[in-house]
Amino acid sequence: MFDWLQHIADWLVYDVFNLSTEQHLANALNFFIYDTVKILILLFVIIFFMGIVNSYFPVDKVKNYLSRHKLYGLEYLMASLFGVVTPFCSCSSVPLFIGFVRGGIPLGVTFAFLITSPLVNEVAIGLFIGLFGLKTTLIYIVSGILLGTISGVILQHLKLERYLTPWVKDVLAQAQREQHLFEAEQLAFKQRLPIIWAEVKKILKGVIPYVVLGIAVGGLMHGYIPEGFFEKYMSKDNLFAVPVATILSVPMYSNASGILPVVQVLVSKGIPLGTAIAFMMGVVGLSxxxxxxxKKVMSLKLIAVFFGIVTLCIIISGYVFNVIL
Incomplete structure (x- = not known):
C-alpha cells in the first residue's frame, strides 16, 4: 500500500542526503520519514472517515446497540479477526484505535484489535509458512487471535474508561455535540464536511507531537539497537527465558515480517521456538x-495495565508453544 512512500524515503535518505545503506543514521532516518508520513496519512484518512460515519451513525446509538444486544464475546473475536486483515505495525494501528474510541466502540473491543493487528497479518503468515511450516503457522495464528480476544475481554471487564485522557473525553464530547447538530438540523453532506474537517484538524493538531516523538524513538531503536544483542539471554537452559525474552523485546520495534527472519536465526541457534515467538510477539505487539x-489517548496507569496484561498473555503463549512444539 505504501511502496511509493518507501521509494520517496529511500530517495531522500540515499540520494538527496547521500547516506550509505550501511550507516545507522541512514536506517534510523529512513524509518522515521517513512513511518511518520505513513501514520499521519492513516490518521487523516481514518479520522475523516470516522467523522463521516459518526455524523450518520451517532456514538450513542453504537453504544446502545452493543449494550442491548448480547454478542457473547463475538465482538472481541470480530475485532481480532479485523486486526488480522489490517497489515499494520503496532504504531500504525493506533490511528484506527483512536477512530474506534471516537466512534463509541467499547474499549475492550478496540484493545482486541490493537493487540491482534500487528501480530497476525497476511504478509507475516506467508513468511511464517515458508520459515516454520503450516502446523506452526496455524498454531501461531490461533494463538495471536486468542491473545487479542482474551486480552480484550479482560481489559473490558476492568472498566478502564476512566483512565482515558481528558483529550479523548473532549473528543468524544465534541463528537456527540456534532451528532446532535447533524440530527437537529438535518444537514446535507456538503454542509457536514466543514464541521468534520474542523474536528479532523483539531485531533491531528493534538496527536502530531506524539506521533513525531514516538516514531523518532522507534527510528533510533530501529537504526542503532543490534538485533543480536538479546540472544544470550534466551538460551534453552534458562527457565525464565520466555519472560526475559518478552520483557527485553519491548525496546525493540519492528513489524511481524521484519522480525521473522530474526526469529529464524534465533531458532537456528538452538533457542526454543516458543521463546523466540514470545520475543517476536513482544517486539511486534509491545513497543x-x-x-x-x-500517551495522548491513555493515562500512564492504563498503558501500564494494557502492557502488563498483554505481556502476561505473551509469556503464557511462549511456554505453551515450548510444550506443544
Missing part, C-alpha cells in the same frame, strides 16, 4: 514508540 503514541 516504547507505541506507548508514546498511546
Amino acid at each position: 516504547l514508540p507505541e506507548a508514546m503514541l498511546l
Whole structure:
C-alpha cells in the first residue's frame, strides 16, 4: 500500500542526503520519514472517515446497540479477526484505535484489535509458512487471535474508561455535540464536511507531537539497537527465558515480517521456538514508540495495565508453544 512512500524515503535518505545503506543514521532516518508520513496519512484518512460515519451513525446509538444486544464475546473475536486483515505495525494501528474510541466502540473491543493487528497479518503468515511450516503457522495464528480476544475481554471487564485522557473525553464530547447538530438540523453532506474537517484538524493538531516523538524513538531503536544483542539471554537452559525474552523485546520495534527472519536465526541457534515467538510477539505487539503514541489517548496507569496484561498473555503463549512444539 505504501511502496511509493518507501521509494520517496529511500530517495531522500540515499540520494538527496547521500547516506550509505550501511550507516545507522541512514536506517534510523529512513524509518522515521517513512513511518511518520505513513501514520499521519492513516490518521487523516481514518479520522475523516470516522467523522463521516459518526455524523450518520451517532456514538450513542453504537453504544446502545452493543449494550442491548448480547454478542457473547463475538465482538472481541470480530475485532481480532479485523486486526488480522489490517497489515499494520503496532504504531500504525493506533490511528484506527483512536477512530474506534471516537466512534463509541467499547474499549475492550478496540484493545482486541490493537493487540491482534500487528501480530497476525497476511504478509507475516506467508513468511511464517515458508520459515516454520503450516502446523506452526496455524498454531501461531490461533494463538495471536486468542491473545487479542482474551486480552480484550479482560481489559473490558476492568472498566478502564476512566483512565482515558481528558483529550479523548473532549473528543468524544465534541463528537456527540456534532451528532446532535447533524440530527437537529438535518444537514446535507456538503454542509457536514466543514464541521468534520474542523474536528479532523483539531485531533491531528493534538496527536502530531506524539506521533513525531514516538516514531523518532522507534527510528533510533530501529537504526542503532543490534538485533543480536538479546540472544544470550534466551538460551534453552534458562527457565525464565520466555519472560526475559518478552520483557527485553519491548525496546525493540519492528513489524511481524521484519522480525521473522530474526526469529529464524534465533531458532537456528538452538533457542526454543516458543521463546523466540514470545520475543517476536513482544517486539511486534509491545513497543516504547507505541506507548508514546498511546500517551495522548491513555493515562500512564492504563498503558501500564494494557502492557502488563498483554505481556502476561505473551509469556503464557511462549511456554505453551515450548510444550506443544
